[in-house]
Amino acid sequence: MDQTLFRTEFIKAVDKTENGERVVELVLKVRNMGEETKNVGVVPEPGPKVNRHGSFATSLLKVTPPLKSGNPPEVYVLAYGVRSHQLQPGITHTVVVRYDLERGTAPPPEITLDVGGFVLATVSRRDQRELWQVAPKKELPQGAGQEDDPIEPAVIAQVTLPVRPEVA
């Protein structure tokens, strides 16, 4: 999937049990198509608006049905068993999004992800730097003082993944 700034492939959703805790891990392949090292970012909290300056994980807008986890999911880059939080330009990374499920809940048989995109746009009339920002549904507010306003993101694709138990 082409998110302009990133090229992303959704590999799988895995249902595992670790130390008696049930977790769902989304495994993605992400290539940074931009010019600069990017942080992997955090998955946005449920709600209609997101941080316009978010990074990759901000574009994982919504999971339906929601995965019941007490904490926000952890997002990291994994390579040869080493975790990182950087997406280097020109490198395809394996990204893991890990949901720790609440005790006694089972994951749904399949999940659908709403995925957003990115646009290169000026921040505002006052701050004319062109930065990569989350693609909005309508347009990015350009007023002075609105530089950090949360925005309503555009859903550019929906991806459905079956949640499969981990094959040991």
Added chain:
Amino acid sequence: MVAVQAPPATAAPPAAKPSFWGRAGRFTLGVALAAAAVYAQSLAMPFDQKGSFLTHHGSLGEEVSADRFIAKVTKVSAAKSVDTRDYSGQTGKVQTSHLFLVLDVSGTVEREPVQLRGSDVWLHAGDGRRYQRTDKVDESITLVGKYLQPGWWTSAPLVFEVPEDAVPGAKLVINAPTSAFVVDSFAPEAEIDLKLSEPAAARLIEAAEPFHPLVPANS
């Protein structure tokens, strides 16, 4: 009723009419000032450059002075794996399917100590892509986080994870650390050319070490 009064008869006598040359002179001055104002606009810095740093250039092996600090890259090596140390002192091996560029860097300052942060050091690839130092290697064994003090040189590696095509033409860029609160748009930066021409880059990649130790043996 509103009475309309005629202006008092004792109004000031009209000022003497300026001569033709007087008026022409003022007119010329006005036009000249307006033209100068328009011209001055063309000297204004474009917005993109306003936030940029004052760059000092140099290359591998040279001492590059960027006013607030002096930096020198003594050696460039490439490796497929390096080691790192975590907060508890455990060492571990880190591999990549790309390349770790390990730069041996020394730095000092003339007067005030300076602490380098991760966001102050960048590797610029020949094609303009910018890489932050890798977070797979703990800061404590790199130059990031260390203080540069007046009087002696502090030496430590900087490690970047890059794809092979980012090696030719690569440069190390170090910004003078600025405060998080005060925006200093005139902070200097040092740009150090790593002398990686196409053939030199190919040789470096060819000679990439399978493992490059970073953790000092005695710690």
